[in-house]
Amino acid sequence: xxxxxxxxxxxxxxxxxxxxxxxxxxxxxxxxxxxxxxxxxxxxxxxxxxxxxxxxxxxxxxxxxxxxxxxxxxxxxxxxxxxxxxxxxxxxxxxxxxxxxxx
Numbered sequence: 001x002x003x004x005x006x007x008x009x010x011x012x013x014x015x016x017x018x019x020x021x022x023x024x025x026x027x028x029x030x031x032x033x034x035x036x037x038x039x040x041x042x043x044x045x046x047x048x049x050x051x052x053x054x055x056x057x058x059x060x061x062x063x064x065x066x067x068x069x070x071x072x073x074x075x076x077x078x079x080x081x082x083x084x085x086x087x088x089x090x091x092x093x094x095x096x097x098x099x100x101x102x103x
Contacts, residue, residue: 010047014039017098043097050093054083 014036018024024032055063059082066075079086 010040010043011036013094014043017101020102039101043094046093046097047090050089051079051083051086054086054089055079056082 017039018032018036024035027035059078063075063078063082066078070078083089
């Protein structure tokens, strides 16, 4: 998935999540936007942790080099090859994030 498309998907996920949180009804739009930015940052951190925790150790050096010097597309392609079940792992993390946040 292209990075811009992924970012849009994560933003849509966060937008829906915030809309489900009843405690936010009536808050100023700038406050809601800040909440969304904070949540997006936290979610990206958790997804990055999933990638790091599931990256085969023998591929960590190449992955680190790509994160410093590669394009978003190269990084995405590499992680997809290195972690075959990455989509399922990320989906599971999204579910846990949602459950934790709405609890």
